[in-house]
Amino acid sequence: xERPWIPHHFPVSRRxxxxxxxxxxxxxxxxxxxxxxxxxxxxSTNLNQQFPWGIWIIVDISFIALAxxxxxxxxxxxxFHRHEFHALVRPALTxxxxxxxxxxxxxxxxxGRYYNIWHPMLxxxxxxxxxxxxxxxxxxxxxTVLYIEFLPVFCERFLTDNRHPRxxxxxxxxxxxxxxxxxxxxxxxxxxxxxHQSSLGHVMVLAGAKLHPFWxxxxxxxxxxxxxxxxxxxxxxxxxxxxxxxxxxxxQMKMVAKLAKCIPFLLSIYLAIRxxxxxxxxxxxxxxxxxWQSLVFxxxxxxxxxxxxxxxxxxxxxxxxxxxxxxCLLVMFGIVLYRCSVYWLGYQPAFAExxxxxxVAEWGLSIGVVAALLLCWRLLAxxxxxxxxxxxxxxx
Amino acid sequence: MEVSRRQxxxxxxxxxxAGSAAVLGTDSADxxxxxxxxxxxxxxxxxxxxxxxxxxxxxACQRVHGFEVPTPAELLDDSxxxxxxxxxPRHLTVVNRFxxxxxxxxxxxxxxxxNCLHCQDPACVSACLVGAMHQGTTGAVLxxxxxxxxxxxxxxxxxxxxxxxxxxxxxxxxxxxxxFCANRGNPQQGELPACMxxxxxxxxxxGKRQDLLEQARQRIEEFPDTxxxxxxxxxxxxxxxxxxxxxxxxxxxxxxxxxxxxxVRVSETIQHGVFKYFIPPLAWxxxxxxxxxxxxxxxxxxxxxxxxxHPTNQHNG
Numbered sequence: 035x036e037r038p039w040i041p042h043h044f045p046v047s048r049r050x051x052x053x054x055x056x057x058x059x060x061x062x063x064x065x066x067x068x069x070x071x072x073x074x075x076x077x078s079t080n081l082n083q084q085f086p087w088g089i090w091i092i093v094d095i096s097f098i099a100l101a102x103x104x105x106x107x108x109x110x111x112x113x114f115h116r117h118e119f120h121a122l123v124r125p126a127l128t129x130x131x132x133x134x135x136x137x138x139x140x141x142x143x144x145x146g147r148y149y150n151i152w153h154p155m156l157x158x159x160x161x162x163x164x165x166x167x168x169x170x171x172x173x174x175x176x177x178t179v180l181y182i183e184f185l186p187v188f189c190e191r192f193l194t195d196n197r198h199p200r201x202x203x204x205x206x207x208x209x210x211x212x213x214x215x216x217x218x219x220x221x222x223x224x225x226x227x228x229x230h231q232s233s234l235g236h237v238m239v240l241a242g243a244k245l246h247p248f249w250x251x252x253x254x255x256x257x258x259x260x261x262x263x264x265x266x267x268x269x270x271x272x273x274x275x276x277x278x279x280x281x282x283x284x285x286q287m288k289m290v291a292k293l294a295k296c297i298p299f300l301l302s303i304y305l306a307i308r309x310x311x312x313x314x315x316x317x318x319x320x321x322x323x324x325x326w327q328s329l330v331f332x333x334x335x336x337x338x339x340x341x342x343x344x345x346x347x348x349x350x351x352x353x354x355x356x357x358x359x360x361x362c363l364l365v366m367f368g369i370v371l372y373r374c375s376v377y378w379l380g381y382q383p384a385f386a387e388x389x390x391x392x393x394v395a396e397w398g399l400s401i402g403v404v405a406a407l408l409l410c411w412r413l414l415a416x417x418x419x420x421x422x423x424x425x426x427x428x429x430x
Numbered sequence: 431m432e433v434s435r436r437q438x439x440x441x442x443x444x445x446x447x448a449g450s451a452a453v454l455g456t457d458s459a460d461x462x463x464x465x466x467x468x469x470x471x472x473x474x475x476x477x478x479x480x481x482x483x484x485x486x487x488x489x490a491c492q493r494v495h496g497f498e499v500p501t502p503a504e505l506l507d508d509s510x511x512x513x514x515x516x517x518x519p520r521h522l523t524v525v526n527r528f529x530x531x532x533x534x535x536x537x538x539x540x541x542x543x544x545n546c547l548h549c550q551d552p553a554c555v556s557a558c559l560v561g562a563m564h565q566g567t568t569g570a571v572l573x574x575x576x577x578x579x580x581x582x583x584x585x586x587x588x589x590x591x592x593x594x595x596x597x598x599x600x601x602x603x604x605x606x607x608x609x610f611c612a613n614r615g616n617p618q619q620g621e622l623p624a625c626m627x628x629x630x631x632x633x634x635x636x637g638k639r640q641d642l643l644e645q646a647r648q649r650i651e652e653f654p655d656t657x658x659x660x661x662x663x664x665x666x667x668x669x670x671x672x673x674x675x676x677x678x679x680x681x682x683x684x685x686x687x688x689x690x691x692x693x694v695r696v697s698e699t700i701q702h703g704v705f706k707y708f709i710p711p712l713a714w715x716x717x718x719x720x721x722x723x724x725x726x727x728x729x730x731x732x733x734x735x736x737x738x739x740h741p742t743n744q745h746n747g
Contacts (some may be wrong), residue, residue: 071600072605074598074599074600075597076597076598077598077600079597081595083518086585086595087582088583096699098523113718114721114722114725114726115725145580145597146579146581146595146597146599147579147603148580150578150579150580153560154579156560157604159561159577160559160561161560163556163698163701164557164583165557165697166581167560168701168705170559206552217722220720220722221718221719222715225715229704236700236701237583239691239697240557240583240693240694240697241586242551242553242689243588243688243689252696255700338520381586382687385516
């Protein structure tokens with residue numbers, strides 16, 4: 035049974051139908067990206083003077099919640115030393131790394147003066163009162179930390195590979211140093227991403243009455259942090275199960291089911307504070323009339339929170355790859371819908387003639403970015419040790 | 431020279447302290463005296479009852495910004511009033527007409543000029559992460575395009591829905607809004623706002639905000655039948671440099687019912703609480719470090735690391 039790990043266990047050359055679909059989606063997204071940079075936001079988006087933030091921002095903020103799996107697993111395994119979940123760390127790290135990197139791409143497309151994106155780095159322009167300044171600083175720091183955290187994975191690939199002697203010579207000391215100091219970056223990564231996730235919520239506090247009372251609360255920062263943790267774990271499980279299925283590696287169901295056990299617990303805390311907030315601010319009064327905001331709010335809490343909460347209490351379902359994947363998907367749906375509500379569906383500015391809906395180019399570029407992310411994930415999984423083979427998992 | 435943000439805030443705090451002291455009766459410090467920024471702030475008093483909708487202010491604004499200037503014939507054409515207009519990147523101020531008040535058609539239409547109100551505690555300035563939006567010495571809210579990243583958070587933040595964006599500009603788009611003609615020259619040296627100079631009815635009065643407030647109160651007292659007892663901008667969003675007098679409730683003239691406390695105080699209080707002297711983030715980092723150290727128990731080395739460190743040892747684990 036013993037089978038040593040070989041770098042090309044998941045050869046990228048294994049071209050499948052799905053691979054070509056992703057390539058096609060990426061190419062159309064790149065096309066729309068070029069269109070945006072040549073012709074501007076008016077030509078490519080449905081943004082207007084009332085809705086200055088569109089899907090490129092919304093995708094960033096919603097999907098960053100899913101990338102939070104990176105810091106949650108890092109905290110679980112490396113801070114709290116729950117090594118039984120070790121197999122999840124690298125898929126989660128890869129997801130976070132690519133998620134944050136591509137969020138920056140989508141952000142650059144949205145910025146009117148994208149060439150000034152580096153301005154928050156200049157101390158002369160720092161504006162510490164701005165929630166978005168905090169977001170910007172945290173993203174820059176966290177992306178850097180994520181790349182440092184990926185360094186050992188990168189080095190490992192070349193340590194025993196004699197075909198690249200020069201790389202090997204660089205990687206050996208780098209790997210040794212990285213292993214010694216990595217705990218600092220793991221701690222920094224967890225701390226920074228907590229700040230980052232919460233500041234994303236705090237951004238919308240300044241919008242005041244423009245955000246529907248269902249969602250506008252002074253504790254938005256806390257909600258965004260908790261939603262990131264609640265959404266992060268199911269995303270890691272979902273990504274792990276999907277990757278195992280795509281790469282035809284039997285998943286370690288016992289381990290994932292054990293982790294999934296904490297989801298109903300987290301979901302009930304999340305639900306409880308959301309409902310408490312609603313009760314304290316008295317905004318449940320708005321539930322009496324059937325507006326589409328109240329509909330979205332009810333769907334979010336029932337389908338996205340309550341349903342997976344009940345489903346995941348079943349041990350049988352937690353041990354079924356399909357059942358677990360689908361329930362995790364429901365949680366991810368709920369978290370993304372929550373963040374979409376705060377930034378889009380619940381945003382109701384004065385003088386708006388109709389609700390903003392993304393244009394073809396906006397959808398196209400967003401889908402292209404997600405396709406690029408998945409392609410890169412597959413490429414990285416082909417070159418580096420991200421997915422563990424079942425033989426290697428016997429350490430617990 | 432500009433009022434630094436910190437100074438502005440500390441002034442605000444001083445006012446709050448002075449205010450509470452006055453309530454408690456321990457100190458008779460005059461609140462207005464403690465706020466030099468607000469005392470020096472220049473404002474504009476707009477008397478909507480005097481406006482005849484000639485749109486000379488619009489034309490003057492277009493002229494000084496180098497935008498397309500309406501011809502005299504176009505200014506006389508009142509078909510523009512058929513719809514409610516909002517400021518856009520090529521019209522930083524617009525005048526709207528309202529034919530009815532309290533549900534009844536009035537004998538004379540009411541006109542309302544719309545532009546940036548220049549908040550004293552501006553949300554756009556608090557929002558801007560690179561300080562492209564900032565407040566000048568006279569309280570005018572100004573914009574530096576060269577600093578701007580184009581994130582449009584200022585547009586999300588503005589409680590009056592004023593800043594607009596040049597979406598049609600692919601390479602150098604700007605946020606556009608009235609800058610109180612402070613970008614034209616020094617208002618303290620006689621360079622007056624173009625719209626105010628153009629107004630033939632003297633609906634617009636330019637001066638120190640404090641004096642304007644007094645004047646507005648006087649007018650209300652003198653003509654209680656003409657004016658409502660509401661100076662729009664005295665308290666809205668923490669107070670604005672532009673003040674309005676009207677005979678018709680402001681909600682009916684396209685003015686938003688904005689809360690009197692600025693949302694900036696809510697947002698910044700939370701933000702600075704979380705980052706107080708950077709102690710909470712560092713404490714969080716420290717707590718994580720302690721957790722890491724406490725739960726540490728010589729973790730089992732994963733198999734593949736052993737294999738890399740001892741490539742020959744294939745039978746371990």
